[in-house]
Amino acid sequence: MEMKKPKMILFDYGQTLVNEQLFDGVKGTEAVLGYATKNKYNKSAEEVQDYANNLNQELGRFDPEKRHLFQVEVPNYMFTKYLYESQGIEIPLSSEEIDSVFWDAAAPGKPTEGIREFLTFLKENQVRTGVISNISYCGNAVAKRIHDCIPDNDFEFIIATSEYMYRKPNKHIFELALEKAELQPEEVWYIGDQYQCDIVGAGMAGLFPVWYVGAIEMKYEPKVDILTIKHWKELINLIEKLD
Incomplete structure (x- = not known):
């Protein structure tokens, strides 16, 4: 695919814009249970999260080897509503509040190194920006997380697949x-960290894919035909040379 200066760059969220800590579902569930007004069976956070993990396995969600095959999103508001009510637990929070409480405890995040400088560079060079994230948290929770981590962003829209x-x-x-x-x-x-979902997906849709691996904690297999970067400075240097 021919490389030319983009009019717009779209970003993935997790491990691209924001480097999230290793996910800890028990911590997230424990935070949510702190708001419970009823816990009929005195379920612990570990017990509830074990049940959630089993449900997710049945659905085929979050399997790193197969997640690109799962192309219809299950929004958290449906998942958590079933999860807690089926366990005799009442949480007097909105679905958006449950998402934020769980997420903030389970996977805190911080901007990837150099992303704020790269976004400033794009703005100064009139390159528009936006976000597409494969994510089950509600759109408002996703936007809040991004704005909290990168408050000076200029994203025109944030698409959460939920x-x-x-x-x-x-x-x-x-x-x-x-x-x-x-x-x-x-x-x-389109810039993302996940090869099948982000790079193959964007390429098949006709966008120019860029593989960002600066926040990937697992090993990856370099692809000779894909533009791959480890730091945002590399893209600044590249775009400066394009017409």
């Missing part, structure tokens, strides 16, 4: 972003 049914690598979620941007695929770059 609000739009389709997950990357499905082309429909990329088509939605292009419609919002009013741009053609060849005018847009």
